[in-house]
Every structure is written in structure tokens, then in C-alpha cells.
Amino acid sequence: MLSRKERGGRRFLLWILGPLVALGGCSTKQTDETDLGAKEQNLGTTPATWPSLGPQPIKFPVPDRTLPGQFGGDSTGAVERVLLDPANPTGAYVASVNGGVWKTADYTSILAVPAARPSWVTTTDQLPSLSLGDLAIDPLDSQRIVTGTGCVTSGGLCGEDGLIYLSTNGGTSWTTTVDPLLHSSAAKRKIQGITVRGQTILVATGAAAGTGGIYRRTSDAGSFESRAGLGGLPATMGAVFDLVADPSEPGAYYALITSDFVGAGGGVYRTADSGTTWARVSDNDANPRGLNVALSQSQALGQWVDNARLAIAPTGELFVVVARRGRAAYIAHTNDGGASWASMDLPGRLEGASAAGPVSVVSVSRAAGSSQIVVDCGTAHGYVDANGNLFGADHVRLRNVPAFGPASEDLNRDWLLGRYIEPTTGAASTTKLTLLDLYTGAEGTGATAAATVTSGEWAGWSGSNLGAQAVFSHLAIAVDPASPGRVYLAGDASPIFVARGDSTLPAGQVPSAQWSGVVGLNTANDTAPHADVRDLLVDASGRLLAATDGGVYLRTNPSSNNGDWYSLAGDMITAEMLTVAIDRVSNGVLGGLQDNGTPASDGPMGGGPQEWTQIETADGRGVAAVDAQATDPVSGLALSYRYTTWQGENDFRRHVFDSSSTVVPPAGSSLPYVNLDFVTPGGQLLRDVDDISWMETLVINHFAPDRLLVGAKQQGIWESMDRGDTAALIVGSPIAATSIAAGVASNVEAMWAVGSGGVFHRFAAGGMTRATAFPRPDPLAVAMAPSDAQVAYVTTAGGEVWVTTDGGASWDSVTGDLVFASDGLHWGARRLRDVAYVESASGGDRIVVAASEGANGAYMMAVAHPGAWVRVGNNLPRAPTTALDYNPATDVLVVATQGRGAWSVSGVTELNRPPRAECTPPRLSASRGG
Numbered sequence: 062m063l064s065r066k067e068r069g070g071r072r073f074l075l076w077i078l079g080p081l082v083a084l085g086g087c088s089t090k091q092t093d094e095t096d097l098g099a100k101e102q103n104l105g106t107t108p109a110t111w112p113s114l115g116p117q118p119i120k121f122p123v124p125d126r127t128l129p130g131q132f133g134g135d136s137t138g139a140v141e142r143v144l145l146d147p148a149n150p151t152g153a154y155v156a157s158v159n160g161g162v163w164k165t166a167d168y169t170s171i172l173a174v175p176a177a178r179p180s181w182v183t184t185t186d187q188l189p190s191l192s193l194g195d196l197a198i199d200p201l202d203s204q205r206i207v208t209g210t211g212c213v214t215s216g217g218l219c220g221e222d223g224l225i226y227l228s229t230n231g232g233t234s235w236t237t238t239v240d241p242l243l244h245s246s247a248a249k250r251k252i253q254g255i256t257v258r259g260q261t262i263l264v265a266t267g268a269a270a271g272t273g274g275i276y277r278r279t280s281d282a283g284s285f286e287s288r289a290g291l292g293g294l295p296a297t298m299g300a301v302f303d304l305v306a307d308p309s310e311p312g313a314y315y316a317l318i319t320s321d322f323v324g325a326g327g328g329v330y331r332t333a334d335s336g337t338t339w340a341r342v343s344d345n346d347a348n349p350r351g352l353n354v355a356l357s358q359s360q361a362l363g364q365w366v367d368n369a370r371l372a373i374a375p376t377g378e379l380f381v382v383v384a385r386r387g388r389a390a391y392i393a394h395t396n397d398g399g400a401s402w403a404s405m406d407l408p409g410r411l412e413g414a415s416a417a418g419p420v421s422v423v424s425v426s427r428a429a430g431s432s433q434i435v436v437d438c439g440t441a442h443g444y445v446d447a448n449g450n451l452f453g454a455d456h457v458r459l460r461n462v463p464a465f466g467p468a469s470e471d472l473n474r475d476w477l478l479g480r481y482i483e484p485t486t487g488a489a490s491t492t493k494l495t496l497l498d499l500y501t502g503a504e505g506t507g508a509t510a511a512a513t514v515t516s517g518e519w520a521g522w523s524g525s526n527l528g529a530q531a532v533f534s535h536l537a538i539a540v541d542p543a544s545p546g547r548v549y550l551a552g553d554a555s556p557i558f559v560a561r562g563d564s565t566l567p568a569g570q571v572p573s574a575q576w577s578g579v580v581g582l583n584t585a586n587d588t589a590p591h592a593d594v595r596d597l598l599v600d601a602s603g604r605l606l607a608a609t610d611g612g613v614y615l616r617t618n619p620s621s622n623n624g625d626w627y628s629l630a631g632d633m634i635t636a637e638m639l640t641v642a643i644d645r646v647s648n649g650v651l652g653g654l655q656d657n658g659t660p661a662s663d664g665p666m667g668g669g670p671q672e673w674t675q676i677e678t679a680d681g682r683g684v685a686a687v688d689a690q691a692t693d694p695v696s697g698l699a700l701s702y703r704y705t706t707w708q709g710e711n712d713f714r715r716h717v718f719d720s721s722s723t724v725v726p727p728a729g730s731s732l733p734y735v736n737l738d739f740v741t742p743g744g745q746l747l748r749d750v751d752d753i754s755w756m757e758t759l760v761i762n763h764f765a766p767d768r769l770l771v772g773a774k775q776q777g778i779w780e781s782m783d784r785g786d787t788a789a790l791i792v793g794s795p796i797a798a799t800s801i802a803a804g805v806a807s808n809v810e811a812m813w814a815v816g817s818g819g820v821f822h823r824f825a826a827g828g829m830t831r832a833t834a835f836p837r838p839d840p841l842a843v844a845m846a847p848s849d850a851q852v853a854y855v856t857t858a859g860g861e862v863w864v865t866t867d868g869g870a871s872w873d874s875v876t877g878d879l880v881f882a883s884d885g886l887h888w889g890a891r892r893l894r895d896v897a898y899v900e901s902a903s904g905g906d907r908i909v910v911a912a913s914e915g916a917n918g919a920y921m922m923a924v925a926h927p928g929a930w931v932r933v934g935n936n937l938p939r940a941p942t943t944a945l946d947y948n949p950a951t952d953v954l955v956v957a958t959q960g961r962g963a964w965s966v967s968g969v970t971e972l973n974r975p976p977r978a979e980c981t982p983p984r985l986s987a988s989r990g991g
Contacts, residue, residue, distance in 0.1 A: 104882055107921065107972040109934040114650055114955070114963040116673035118178070118612070118630040119660045126589045127614065127628040129176045134675075135628035136611035136657055138635030138960060141213050141534065142196045142596045143608040146231075147203040150601065154206065154232065155613055156193035158214050158595075159940050159960025160635030161185030162206075164232050168606075171615065171627045179631035184232055186938035189886040190220030191960050194252040200306070201259055204231045209243075209252030209264060215533040215593065215610060216655055216680070217639055218913050218941035218959050221886070222249040225262070227281070239886065240285045242276055250274065254304030256314060261335050265316055267300025269532050270358075270365045275301055275316055277336045293339040294318075295326030299358055302369040307331075307398075309377035317381065319366045320357040327356035329371075329381060331399055342399025350474070351404065355383040355391040355500060364501040367532035372548065372597075374540040380548050380564075382538045385500045386477070387529030388455065389536065389552060394564050396545075406568045407475065408550060408560040408576035409522040412454035413443035419518040419571060425462055425472065429511035433504045434472070434496040435481055436519055441491045444478060444521065449489035451480050454521035455529075457494065458571045462517030466510050475499050478521065520571040528554025530593065537607070539597035541620070549579070549605055549619065551594035556581060558592055559607065561619060579605070579619050580626070588626040590614035593656060610656040634670060634962045640757055641944045641957035644686040646701035647722045648948070650955055650963055653681030653757065659705045664722060666953060666965050676716055676734075679708035683759030687766045689784060693719050700725060702784060704737075704769060706756050713737040713753070713771075715785050737785040739771070747788055751775045764804035770812075772798030778814060778829075792828035795821050800842040800895070802853065811850035815840040822869055824850055832869030837861060844898040844908070847949070854908050856893030862910060864927070875908075877928020882916040884939060891915035897945040897954065901970035909933065909954060909969070913941040919956050921972060933972065937964055 116137070124133025139158035146152030151167040163181045170177040185191060194211025206228045212219035223244030226235045243250045243264065253273075254265035260280050267273020275294060276285040290296030299319030307313035312335045320327030328343035329352055343352035358365035368384040380394045392405040414420055423439040436457070444453045455478060462472045479495035482488070496505055526536065530553045541547035546565040552558050557578040566575045580589040591611030598606050605619035612633060618624030637655035644651065644661070651661035659681035660673035683706040691700040698719040705714050714734040717725040724733040739747030747753060751773040758772030769781040769788075777794035778801060781787060795816025802813045810826045820840050821829040839858040846852035851868040854875075861876045882890040890912030899907040899921075906924040919933040919942060933954075940960030947954045947969065955965045966972075 104878060104920070104930050104932055106932045106935045109966045109968075109972055111934045111937045111956070111964040111966050113634060113670040113961075114662060114666060114965055115634060115670035116636050116660055116662070116962055117632045117634050117670040118628075118672060119636065119654075119657055120672055120674050122674055126587070127626050128586065128588060129171070129627070132171070132176065132178060132628060135178070135630040136591060137630040137633045138612065138637045138657060138962070139214065139593075139610040139655070140595065140608040140613050140635065141193055143598060143606050143613050144196055144198055145598065145600055147198060147200075148231070153606070153613075154196060154198070155608060155633075156196035156208050157191070157635040157960065159192050159219065159637055161188065161191040161938070161960075162193065162196065162208055162226075162232060163633050163635070165629075165631070168613070168615065168629050171629060172617070179629050181631050181633040185226070185235060186936070186961065188226060188235060188237060189884050189939055190222075190224055191938060191940045192220040192222070195255040197255050197257045199257045199259065200308070205229050205257060206232055207255055207257040207262055209255045211251040211253055211266075213534045213595075214637065214655065214959070215530065215535075217637060218943065220917075220939065220941065222251045223266070224886075225255075225264070240278075242285050242287055253300065253302050254316070256304055256306045258306065258311070258335065263304055263314060263336050265301035265304035267298075267302065267319070269300060269367050270360065271300055272321070273298055273300040273319070275304070275336070288336060292332075292337050293341070294330065295321065297321040298326050299365065302366070303371040305371045305373050307373060307377050308375050315371055315373070315379060317369045317371050318356070319369070322358060322360035322365075324357040324359060327358070328353045329399060342395070343402070345400055346393060346402040346404075348393070348402070348404050350391075350500075351402065352381060352383070352391065352393055355385070362501065362503075364503075368534065368536045370536055370538050372538040372540045374545065375542050376545065378540060378545060380538055380540055382536065382550060384526065384531035384536050386502050387531050388524050388526040389531070389550065390499050392550070394548070403564065404568070405562060405564055406570070406573035406575050407456070407524055408557055408562065408573060409456060409524045410557060410572050411520055411522050413521045414438065414440060415520040415522070415571075419460070419520040422462070422517045422519050424513055424515045425459070425465065425517060426513040427466070427505065427508075427511060430509050432507055432509055434506070436494050436496060438492050438494065438519070442494060442521065444494065445480065445489045445491055449480070451478060451489070454478060454523050455527060456499075456524055457496070457519055457521050459517060459519050463514045465514055466508060466512035468508060468510070470506055470508060470512075472496070477502060479504065522571055523555060524552070525550060525555050525557050525560050526552030527558075528552070528592070530554070533593075534595045535593045535610075537594050537597040539599055539605070541599045541603065542601075543599075543603060544620065547620065549597050549599070550576075551597055551607060553593040559590070559594060559597075559616075579616060583622045584616075584625050585623050586625050590616075590626050590628075632670070635960060636962040637959045638957035638962055639682065639943055639959065640684050641946050641955055641963055642684040642686045642703075643946045643948045643953070643955055644701045644703060644718065644722070645948055645950060646688045646699050646720045647718060648951060649722050650965075651676065651684050651686060651703055651705075652957055652963055653684050653705070653707070655959065656680055659684060659707055661703065661722070666955075670962075676703065677705050677707045677712075677714065680755075682706040682708070682755060683757045685759045685761045685769070687761040687763060689766050693725055704759055704761070704785065706753075706759055709754060713739065713785065739779065739781065739785060739788040741787070742789050747771070747773070747779060751779070758798045758801060760801040760803055762803040762809060764806060765809040768803065768809070770801050770803055772801060772814070772816065791823070793821070793831075794829045795819070802843050802845040805845060805847055805850045807848070808850050811845065813843045813845050813853045815843045815855065820855055820869065822853070824868065832865070834869060835863065835872055837863065841892070841894055842896045844896040846898055846906070847900045854896050854898065856896045856910055858892050860889050860891035860893060860912065860915060862893065862896070862908070862922075873927070875922060875927040877922075877930060879910075879920060879930045882912070882918075882920060882930070882932065884916045884918075887915040889915045890917065890920055894943055895945040897947045899947055899954070899969050900949060904970040907969065907972075909945060909947070911942040911945050911956060913943055913959070917942050919945070919954075934966055
């Protein structure tokens with residue numbers, strides 16, 4: 062560590078040499094295809110290899126809702142697309158949300174006797190972005206596969222949008238295209254749809270509430286061109302959510318285009334000449350609130366399409382679903398290339414008072430000058446809870462209501478439900494509801510003339526996207542190739558989140574005669590996939606495959622209620638891990654995962670990836686683990702306390718495991734955990750005095766293992782001295798802390814924290830003080846030297862690393878040549894979400910940072926050589942790197958990635974390869990004192 066005098070000398074030297082340093086340059090060379098032929102990574106690489114820890118797969122403690130029983134509950138991370146391998150009747154490919162492309166030779170192995178988990182392989186780990194929006198196989202050559210990058214995660218981080226990957230050997234290797242129209246410093250297009258036929262590739266881009274486009278390349282050696290305003294396409298458009306080839310006609314494609322934000326140009330477009338000319342075929346939808354209306358949007362009014370998907374049969378029959386306000390809002394199909402259309406009902410089930418059938422209304426009315434339409438049910442409708450909140454049904458269908466108002470408005474259609482507040486009491490009515498437009502959520506029709514009718518019927522019902530997450534890609538539709546008119550639709554979080562439809566049956570009933578469920582009670586053994594579905598397809602044997610936030614699932618006999626769901630997770634590792642912690646007693650690992658709970662490894666690290674078992678479900682958030690200096694009185698084994706936070710608020714738990722990773726339930730309890738309510742000094746529960754929902758910053762003081770720290774969002778950091786039973790606010794601590802470092806060997810009270818307002822510290826019991834000298838506005842993470850509380854390292858969102866050796870009075874930049882980290886596409890490791898201090902008795906201390914943007918990965922710097930960084934290992938996948946944990950007792954570092962699970966490296970203090978001096982860093986300010 063530099064002394065203060067040495068730091069001052071170094072500042073002077075950099076000031077003198079700065080102009081010369083700025084003239085330096087970096088060597089370049091042509092590298093393999095995954096490096097894009099750009100500059101190589103010039104920092105040098107430690108000789109370490111990262112073993113994957115998994116999860117492979119994630120299991121439930123007892124079989125969950127999939128078969129067979131021995132694999133019931135298997136899951137992994139999110140998968141966006143699933144495709145069948147034309148060259149192999151049992152093979153499949155998937156494009157995952159943040160984990161690249163995976164391939165299996167036999168997804169049907171799960172149905173064999175005896176059953177076997179499918180085996181998956183990936184070759185995309187070193188591509189510059191593993192966040193994929195679509196995947197396509199050339200119908201002329203099954204070895205020719207193309208995929209495009211687009212951020213479609215349900216939360217957290219993503220790689221870069223707008224990259225094209227092409228394989229000509231069935232996914233064995235890939236070439237990368239960085240086309241300036243799709244990916245540049247000015248624009249990174251989110252790829253939502255992609256097709257390939259020969260050397261012609263069509264790409265659809267855009268995101269909800271954003272602009273989009275259609276691009277075409279006709280030669281592998283050529284460039285992409287924008288087709289906006291050409292050949293019949295609109296010059297400006299909103300998101301293009303999907304693009305499919307018509308298998309019944311070579312060169313024919315359909316594109317699903319939302320309007321620009323003045324309502325122009327939206328619709329379903331068709332080309333018969335590989336994208337040269339297009340025609341809007343949705344003009345032929347006779348429904349006055351049909352496709353063109355459903356696909357229109359207005360940014361000024363905050364009204365846009367959340368998602369939309371296409372599905373096409375081998376015969377050319379096309380189905381379209383459009384989602385607005387998070388829910389499916391319109392479904393239509395055509396059998397003649399768009400010359401004519403028919404709409405389908407939305408799937409749903411009756412709720413509340415209408416569960417037994419449609420209910421007669423007392424009146425439907427609108428006051429003069431108001432756009433609010435009020436339906437009086439006469440009796441309790443059952444959709445308002447004791448607090449006046451609307452719950453249950455999200456739709457209402459009116460029928461047989463007479464013409465309404467002087468303009469003879471027709472109210473006989475589907476609406477969204479709204480609360481009606483009684484003007485005399487200010488309370489939500491239990492007998493009246495308001496009508497909201499299904500597409501926009503606006504009150505009524507917009508008319509304001511007074512009107513009243515006193516007859517008609519209504520039925521309240523919930524739809525297949527009750528969770529309202531279609532905006533996160535939880536929307537899918539597929540056609541059964543063997544059964545014209547049969548279609549499958551999926552959404553999220555509803556008892557019928559996967560539904561079977563028959564367009565040949567009559568529409569207009571509630572519940573719809575066209576739809577039935579294919580999950581839960583509509584299966585032979587009450588089975589179901591993960592509840593968030595992104596893609597569907599039907600294979601040649603009539604089985605339904607679903608890509609979900611938990612991996613890929615298969616449903617046997619989906620055309621009846623006799624089949625069941627099977628997980629195809631196998632050994633695929635696509636877990637989106639946000640946080641990670643090492644259990645220092647068992648040497649196991651646990652992590653908080655996006656939408657896949659909080660699992661923990663079944664055994665100690667070593668020997669490669671292993672199965673992990675769920676501790677919590679839903680969205681995992683913060684995790685921490687510590688040897689609480691206790692012993693199991695029965696087995697005599699050392700005990701570990703594992704802490705978890707998960708989806709929602711007050712979801713804090715303490716779990717006890719022994720050194721063999723076996724759960725030890727609390728005495729006298731049938732539950733394997735204790736719910737932590739954190740009683741404050743005033744006797745209140747922490748959740749009642751601060752916001753602790755969706756909280757990731759949960760930290761153990763390893764030098765005082767009964768101490769637990771919680772980074773809450775309204776008042777600051779709360780400290781528990783008794784393993785979470787009670788907690789007290791640390792005065793002066795930052796709100797919404799993103800990182801906390803607590804305790805050193807000589808001072809258990811020492812603490813550093815990063816949060817709203819900057820960097821904070823304390824060196825004695827009591828409150829914290831802001832380190833006003835810290836020079837940057839965007840700190841993200843902090844690490845403290847285990848033997849000296851005055852020494853701390855802070856990382857920033859911009860990719861900088863700063864150090865203080867005097868308790869925050871002055872700071873030096875040690876970013877150095879980290880700005881030259883490269884993956885062949887990016888220069889610089891950015892958004893340094895975590896930092897770890899690695900103390901060594903012999904090999905010299907080190908600092909490790911985790912970069913989640915730019916040239917993401919893990920980088921190491923020797924404390925004795927500030928600014929000289931190396932990449933740690935050469936095989937860590939290019940998924941966003943989110944969190945670190947280091948165990949000094951075993952000298953093991955664990956890294957979490959959002960998309961490729963957890964990875965570890967051993968012998969960290971022995972990794973001491975010096976960097977290559979091929980790049981001269983730019984002149985940076987070395988210090989900014991206070």
C-alpha cells in the first residue's frame with residue numbers, strides 16, 4: 062500500500078508524464094471469430110480456470126409440479142425461445158435470456174424408461190453478449206442458425222442489444238456481426254424477431270414504448286439495410302415485436318408492427334418477396350376494434366403496446382395476439398394470407414358474483430360532463446377488499462346492453478374493471494364498478510354526454526395474464542401443425558396461464574367455449590410448468606414445449622386433460638443470479654435468483670457443477686451466510702446461519718444448516734426457518750417503519766458473526782446484534798445502501814457503506830459519517846481491508862476504482878489500465894457492481910472487482926501495484942457479473958453471473974501473473990483529496 066507521501070509523489074509524476082502517457086497506444090491483431098476481429102484484451106489473464114458451480118439444475122426439497130417424481134421441480138434460468146432441430150427428431154435449440162444458445166440431442170429422454178434428464182451444451186459463452194431475443198434455423202440448411210441479441214430479462218441486467226450471431230455448423234462455432242444500423246454508440250437495437258433463408262436475414266427490432274424497425278441483409282458479406290419507408294413499410298414505427306416466415310410459401314414473411322406514437326402505421330404486414338415489398342394485410346380485419354386499433358399507440362397519452370406475438374401453421378394459418386397493459390387484449394387469425402380475419406375470445410374464467418354465470422345489471426350510467434361509465438351490480442360484486450383495493454377479476458364483459466347515449470355507443474364488449482368511489486362516503490363501492498378501455502385503461506369511451514340504461518348483463522372474469530407481465534416477454538402463442546384451428550396461448554401467474562384454444566368453436570360466451578386450460582387441474586396429475594411463459598411450440602408428436610423463466614418444459618397430450626408437464630432443465634445452466642454467499646461452515650454456496658428463488662448447493666464446492674436445492678421460491682434477493690459459533694446438540698456438527706430476502710416485503714428468513722448442508726429446524730418448529738420481523742428499539746417491526754421490500758443488501762459482520770446489516774430504503778442501514786431478532790438504525794447511514802463492508806480483526810464496529818448520497822463510514826460504535834472527499838457521484842460497492850479499517854476501495858458505475866488509506870480524507874484512482882479491458886467489442890469494464898479485498902499473508906493483498914457492463918467479468922489488481930489489472934481466468938462467460946464472495950479460510954472466490962449461474966476460482970492469493978504492457982493507459986487524475 063502506498064504511503065501518503067508516496068501517493069503525493071505519484072500524483073506529481075502522473076501530472077508531469079500525463080501528456081506523454083496520452084500519446085501511447087494499444088497493439089491490435091486479428092483474433093478468432095468470437096473476438097470480432099477487433100483489439101484483443103490487453104491486460105493479461107491470470108492462469109486460473111473457473112469451474113462452474115451450477116445450479117445444475119435447481120431442485121425443490123420435495124417433488125414439485127412436474128414429472129417424473131425423481132426430477133419433479135427441476136428448473137434453471139429464463140429461456141426466451143425454443144426451436145426443434147430439423148436434422149434430429151429429438152433435438153432442440155434454445156435461446157436463453159442471459160445465458161446464450163443451448164442445444165440438446167434428445168429432449169425426449171425425460172419420457173424414457175428409466176427417465177433421464179436431457180443433456181444440454183453451449184458454445185456461446187465467450188460471445189460478447191449472451192442476452193438473446195430470438196433464434197432461427199435456415200429451412201434450406203439445418204446447420205445454418207442465426208440469433209440476435211436483445212434485452213428481454215424480467216429484471217436486472219443485460220448484455221448488449223443489436224448483435225447478430227451466425228453458425229454454419231449447427232452451433233459448434235459462431236461468427237459475430239456488429240452492424241452500425243443495429244449496434245453502435247448511438248443506437249443499440251433490441252432484436253425481437255429474426256429469420257434466415259439462405260443468405261437472406263430479416264431482423265425486427267424495438268421495445269415497448271420505443272421505436273423499432275425492420276432490417277435486411279441478403280449476403281453474408283454484405284451489410285444490413287433499413288427497410289423503413291421502403292416497399293410499403295411505414296417510415297416511422299413503434300416496436301416490431303415479431304417476425305415469422307410462412308412455411309407454406311418460400312420468401313413469404315409476416316411482421317407485427319406497432320404504430321408510431323401518433324397512431325400511424327401499425328398492423329400486420331406481409332411480404333412475398335423476402336422483404337422487398339410489403340402490404341398491410343390487417344386492414345382486412347373487419348372488427349372495428351381489431352388489429353390496427355390494438356396495435357396503435359400514443360406516447361403523449363402513455364398508451365402503448367406491451368407485447369405482441371405471431372404463430373403460423375405449416376399450411377399458412379396465422380394467429381396474432383396483442384398485449385396491452387400487461388395482458389392479452391386481442392387475438393385474431395387468418396387462413397388466407399390476411400385477406401380475411403376472425404377474432405377469438407380472450408381466455409379466462411368467471412370470478413366473483415358472476416362465477417355462476419352472467420349477472421343482470423341494475424343500471425349502466427354516465428353523469429353529464431364525465432367520461433366515467435358506472436355499472437351498478439345491485440348486489441356485492443366481490444372485487445373490493447376490506448381496504449378498498451380492487452382485486453380478483455380484471456375484465457368485465459357486457460352484453461345485451463341497449464344503445465347508450467345520444468351517439469348510440471355500443472358497450473357490448475370486454476372492458477377492464479375500475480373502482481367506483483362513493484361520493485358521499487369516499488369509500489370504494491362494493492356494488493358498483495367503473496369501465497376502463499381494454500387497450501388504454503382510460504375511463505369509458507371518452508364521451509361525456511349523460512346517459513343511463515337499466516338492462517343488460519355483465520360477467521367479471523380473469524384473463525390468462527393475470528400477473529400483467531407481458532411487457533417482460535411473458536406472452537406466447539403456438540399453432541398445432543396437425544390440427545387446423547387449434548392454438549395454444551400462454552402468459553403468467555394465472556390458474557390458466559397456459560390455455561388451449563379452438564378457433565372453430567363459437568365465440569362470444571363467458572367463460573369462452575373456445576378456451577380451456579392445460580395446467581394444474583387440466584392435467585392428469587395436477588402438473589404445471591414455471592408460471593412465466595415466453596415461447597410455445599408443438600412438436601411432430603403433438604407435444605407442447607414451453608420456454609419459461611424457469612427453463613423449458615414439455616406437456617404430453619396437450620390436446621386433452623390426460624397429459625402432464627415435464628421439466629427439460631437437465632444440465633442447462635442459465636440461472637440469473639443477483640447475489641451470492643459462501644457458507645463458510647459447509648463450503649457450500651447460495652444465491653438470490655431472478656424468478657427462481659434462493660437455492661443452495663447440495664454439497665461443498667469442488668468437482669464441477671452440482672444440483673442446488675431451493676431454500677425460497679419466487680424472486681430471490683439478498684443472501685448471507687455465517688458460522689454463528691454454534692454446534693448442533695444432537696449431531697455435534699457445526700451450524701451455519703443462512704439469511705435470505707425474497708420477493709415482496711417482510712420476506713426475511715434465517716435458516717440453520719449443519720456442516721453437511723443438512724437443514725436443522727428450529728427447536729419446537731415444523732418449519733425449516735425462522736421468519737425475521739426485526740423488532741426496533743421502539744417495539745415496532747422494521748417493516749412498519751422502513752421500506753425493506755425487494756432488498757438485496759444483506760450483510761454479515763464476519764468478525765462479529767451475530768451481527769446482521771440490512772440496507773433499507775427510507776431511513777438507512779439497520780444493524781442487528783442478535784442474528785435478526787431485533788435491529789436498530791445506524792444514525793447517519795445512507796438510505797438504499799448498495800454495498801456494506803462491516804468489521805475488521807481489530808475493530809468489529811468499523812464499517813463502510815455506499816448508498817444514496819455517496820460513501821459513508823464509522824470507526825467506532827455509533828453513527829456513520831459521509832466521506833465528503835470521495836470524488837465521484839456514482840459509487841456502487843465498497844470493500845474494507847480486513848486488518849485496517851482506514852483502508853477502503855470503492856467502485857463506481859462508470860468503471861472506476863478508488864482507494865483511501867486514511868479513512869476517507871483523501872482518495873486515489875487505481876482504475877489504471879482497467880479502462881483497456883476488452884472482449885473484442887467493448888473497451889473498459891463498467892458498472893463495477895461488487896469489490897472484494899483478498900488478504901494474503903505471503904503473496905500480497907489483492908483487489909477483485911465484478912464488472913456487469915462493457916467488458917464484463919472479474920478483474921484483479923495487486924495492492925502493491927495500483928492500477929495494474931489482470932482478467933481473472935479466461936473462461937468466465939460473458940453474462941453480466943453481479944456479485945462476489947471470498948472465503949479467506951479456503952482461499953476461494955465465488956462469482957455470480959446473471960445468466961450463467963455461479964463460478965469459483967481457488968488459490969486466489971497465488972494468482973500473481975503480471976499484466977502485459979501492451980497498452981498505455983490514458984492520463985487520469987490519480988487523486989482527489991479532501
